[in-house]
Amino acid sequence: MIRLTGRARAHSNIALVKYWGKRDSDLFLPMTNSLSLTLDALYTDTSIVFDSELTEDTFTLDQIVQSKEQTEKLTHFLDIIRAKAQITSKANVTSLNFVPTAAGLASSASAYAALIGACADALGWEDDHKSLSKLARRGSGSATRSLFGGFVEWDKGTDDSTSVAIPIDDGQWDIGLIVLVLNNGKKKISSRDGMAHTVATSPFYENWVKTVPSDIKQMKAAIYRKDIEMIGEIAEHNALKMHATMLSANPPFWYFEPATLLAMERIRELRQAGYPAYFTMDAGPNVKIICQKSDMTAIMDELSHFYTNDQMITSAAGPDMRTLTEEEWAESLAKKEGSNEYSH
Template identity: 35%
Template sequence: MKKVEASAPSNIALVKYWGKRHTKLNLPLTSSFSVSLTNMRSHATITEASGTEDEWDIHGNPSKAQKVLACARAATQDERPLKISIVNDFPSGAGLASSASSMAAFALALNSYLADDAFDLETISHWSRLGSGSSVRSLYPGYVLWDAGTDEEGKDCVAHTAFAASHMPLSLVVCVVDDQPKPIGSTAAMERSRDTSPLYDEFHANNEQYLQEALDAVKNKDFYKLAEISESNCQAMHAVMQASQPPVNYFKTGTKQAIEHVQKMRQEGIPCFFTIDAGPNVKIFCTPEAKDEVHERCKSLSDVKHLLLDQVSDDSPAS
């Protein structure tokens, strides 16, 4: 019996998007810039189903994955019923990009199972994007730029590696404040912000400047400039959310505690900065030399459940 396995990493955006120009196709309103990780991964396994229907072993509702599967089947004209397993080795639905890595891994597995790896990464990214927009970024290693594009069907909505991880190595300490699924999903929260937040348009108007400054910072290996841009962009995005009606507030006591801890460490000369996505958990980036100290000092945070360690990876996600 044929069996294929594929995995893909979580990715963390340093310059984020918050809003879509086409919800059904998951086309972002603005471009974004992220890093792909090493340890936090999703794993997809596909074999032949025992009956005439697809069989799913997946965390939560399989509706996102079903969109990816439908697109792959349309491309390959292969309607065989499949047995599908997708697992994450880190918390799901908690703002740690588990949807991105799981849909990227699934699309890679579908390319192997249905097409014997005949399709290129750009095509695979169009499949995975239907399940999770930011999955496009999880298909590439290192520092990744995802171009929002302008084509109505998303043909130019593609990603690429802008810099290798080795160009400017980063380590990561994740403060897991809450590992449970968030109360409102990202797409629903984006739509609420679009419809009600007075800060929504301003955030998108500033996107190009954020992107260019972040790209320049990495190009010049300027850690502290990247820290400034990433934190500013993160805070601006959450301000958009919190100005929505009703407010979208993912922060918890532990979130604020971790932010203050990062600010204190940096004041003491430790090279680190934070970013937070649609969830309460805080990602702390630092230089590899500072990782052990940041990790040790974060152990004292009373409202943080546990810590995860990772680093930006140059390994191809297509594994």
């Protein structure tokens, strides 16, 4: 009988220079590099048990046994891990998603980063986050970046072995992020479908790809200088360029809602009032505010006239993926069982 157990925690990230489009949908190789900030407020804890007596993989998320369809996605990823480890044992996967209720945030980045960390822990692999990021990528592209804390670049690479995450800066300075939750409903077009449709039909897409290397270079220079204004300006422009490719797709589509545009205008008003505050948006209506960590309380006070506290999630830079002890896992289980504050 073989029974191997591992546990890990990984944090979500927000891309400041976006990942939008794949050049290889099987290996999840992106069209461009991307760059993100890992968040301390949002994370996933995962435990895995490879057990030779199991006849199939099982997947429990937030104490709910997942559907066959959801488990099949997990099995596809675990088959890649099993092939690398040269084992055949099925696995029991348990994940706890610590994202505040109604966050409207995708958890795939932290989920697959935590899962690969748990697998490495169970299989006794060397703790090489860069190598693990290549494997996390096979589950979710953005998970590549959640292996590291702070600012992280995903190098598109030339093939499976070179498309990896690279830490840029730990972010342990005066930078913060506020998530404005405007709509927590399921979006009509998934990110994966939206990417594919944009790449296939948008006449603007080729130019988007051409502009990203410059955005990456300027963003890294701004991070090294801790220049919050330049970081914000680049992130805003990059996000709007990405959304422009969707508007030019055929047929066009968009993730903006009226509340999204209103929030963007309110963030511009914050700037006019003297706060270095900038917006970015992913494939969804919710808006993220890049700002100084020291300004977050004041900014939330300004925005409290329009949004409830539940709609505003504050975060500083988060840490690397790490393994969890048995005691820490037990604490996470108790936290999940004792609170309805978090959900998937």
